[in-house]
Amino acid sequence: MIRITLGMMLVLAAAQVAAHPFHESQAEIDYRDGCSCLEITLQVKPEEMEAALVRSRAPRLPLEDARMQQPLKDYVLQRFVLIDAAQKVIELQWVGLEINSLGAWIYLQSGAAQLPLQLRNDVLLEHEAEQTNRVVFRAKDSQQSLRFSRNSPRLQWLGREAAVEQGVEKH
Numbered sequence: 001m002i003r004i005t006l007g008m009m010l011v012l013a014a015a016q017v018a019a020h021p022f023h024e025s026q027a028e029i030d031y032r033d034g035c036s037c038l039e040i041t042l043q044v045k046p047e048e049m050e051a052a053l054v055r056s057r058a059p060r061l062p063l064e065d066a067r068m069q070q071p072l073k074d075y076v077l078q079r080f081v082l083i084d085a086a087q088k089v090i091e092l093q094w095v096g097l098e099i100n101s102l103g104a105w106i107y108l109q110s111g112a113a114q115l116p117l118q119l120r121n122d123v124l125l126e127h128e129a130e131q132t133n134r135v136v137f138r139a140k141d142s143q144q145s146l147r148f149s150r151n152s153p154r155l156q157w158l159g160r161e162a163a164v165e166q167g168v169e170k171h
Contacts (some may be wrong), residue, residue, distance in 0.1 A: 023048065023128040027080070031115065031139035031159060040092070040108040042080060044123065046099055049075075052127045063097065063104055072097065076106055079122040083155070084114060115139060115159035121148040 026043045046063050049072070054060050058071035073094050082090040095107035121133045125148070133148040137158045146156045 023124065023131040025121075025123055025131075025133045027121065027133065027135040029119075029135060029137045029158065031113075031137070033140065036112040036114065038082070038090075038092075038108075038110040038113055040080075040110075042076065042106040042108070042123065043103045044106070046104040048124055048128065049104055052124055055127060064099055069097070072106075076108075076123065079120075079125075080108070081120045082110065082113065082158075083118040083120070085116060090117065117158045118155045119146065119158050120155050121146075122154070125150055 023045075025045075028041045030039045031037075032039060050060075050063055050068075053068065053071050053075055056071065056075055058075075059067060061068050063072060077092060077094070080092070082092065084090055090110050090113050092108045092110050095109055097107070098105040119135065119137075121135060123133055124131045125133070129150065131149065135146040135148070137144040137146065139159045142159075144158065146158075148154075148156070
């Protein structure tokens with residue numbers, strides 16, 4: 001009887017660990033020298049983004065639905081923001097959305113932008129206490145990793161080291 005009880009306790013404990021939700025987005029930002037522009041890929045869980053959009057008063061529809069395109073664009077562009085050294089917001093253009101078995105992939109790009117830049121990535125942070133937004137930034141031969149959460153700084157620098165090396169950083 002003790003073995004059965006212990007076995008059941010272990011199964012229940014494992015189920016609780018497996019059931020613990022994991023809330024994370026991934027973003028990749030590539031700085032292209034030729035155009036001095038940014039190419040951005042943001043990956044999120046579709047169900048979490050749909051829930052956030054519903055809380056933001058969007059209709060309860062799947063992300064694939066054409067009626068969700070504008071609410072999704074508005075949501076992302078308000079929460080994924082790049083700011084230059086002069087404190088001017090860099091305009092991002094919506095390139096598209098792709099949904100597959102691994103998640104929803106959101107594609108953005110910018111016009112010309114001078115490094116360094118600051119990034120604010122508040123995507124889904126207002127809805128999930130455990131949300132973590134990871135960002136990989138690549139410029140030239142360097143790579144930088146950032147992490148955004150409710151407990152991390154809201155603005156973080158991209159490419160500051162590369163700009164200092166080139167003598168172009170502005171304060």
